[in-house]
Amino acid sequence: MGADTNRVILTGENPFIRLSSGADAPATTNASFWRILFCPAGPGHVLYLRSELTEDRWRIYSDNIGMARWLQATVQGMLNAETADAAIPVTDAEFERSGDARTSWIERVAAWGEDIALTWHDIGDPIMIHTQPNEDPGRQYGLCTVLVPALGARLVRNGVQAVGQAQARERDGRPFSTCALAFSESWTEVR
Numbered sequence: 001m002g003a004d005t006n007r008v009i010l011t012g013e014n015p016f017i018r019l020s021s022g023a024d025a026p027a028t029t030n031a032s033f034w035r036i037l038f039c040p041a042g043p044g045h046v047l048y049l050r051s052e053l054t055e056d057r058w059r060i061y062s063d064n065i066g067m068a069r070w071l072q073a074t075v076q077g078m079l080n081a082e083t084a085d086a087a088i089p090v091t092d093a094e095f096e097r098s099g100d101a102r103t104s105w106i107e108r109v110a111a112w113g114e115d116i117a118l119t120w121h122d123i124g125d126p127i128m129i130h131t132q133p134n135e136d137p138g139r140q141y142g143l144c145t146v147l148v149p150a151l152g153a154r155l156v157r158n159g160v161q162a163v164g165q166a167q168a169r170e171r172d173g174r175p176f177s178t179c180a181l182a183f184s185e186s187w188t189e190v191r
Contacts, residue, residue, distance in 0.1 A: 006188035010039035019164030120150035153179035
């Protein structure tokens with residue numbers, strides 16, 4: 001077994017929630033949460049959120065604005081081009097987690113006048129994903145992660161729950177979801 005020859009640019013977690021009203025309906029809530037252990041801009045947390053609870057505009061919450069901007073310019077911006085806009089303000093926030101990834105997981109975000117809770121439940125079997133940089137068109141970065149599908153998820157902002165539900169999907173012939181915990185996540189680029 002050999003080492004991956006690419007340069008590791010970040011490692012951490014990237015749980016996400018995409019809620020919609022039906023299997024083929026557009027997402028009404030799109031939340032990308034990051035807990036970064038290592039990247040060139042340092043460790044920290046960031047939540048990229050667009051929902052009817054944010055007037056359908058992107059909001060960014062972070063405890064490390066440099067890291068949040070670095071992610072926008074790299075991996076997060078590649079995953080969702082709308083989030084690459086550096087004009088989106090970053091709100092200072094504090095982060096806390098609780099739960100057990102086998103049953104339910106909660107990430108809390110507290111900012112001035114705002115309380116956000118992201119919850120994943122009805123947890124499925126983990127899937128290991130490993131891709132190389134440029135393996136898929138438009139994806140210049142490689143990825144190694146453990147994705148844990150959540151067949152149930154919710155997002156609550158200031159006591160109001162976002163509409164929509166997690167939608168069941170299939171990935172490589174296995175049950176999956178539009179909401180998942182992404183642990184042990186490392187992204188690479190060509191050295």
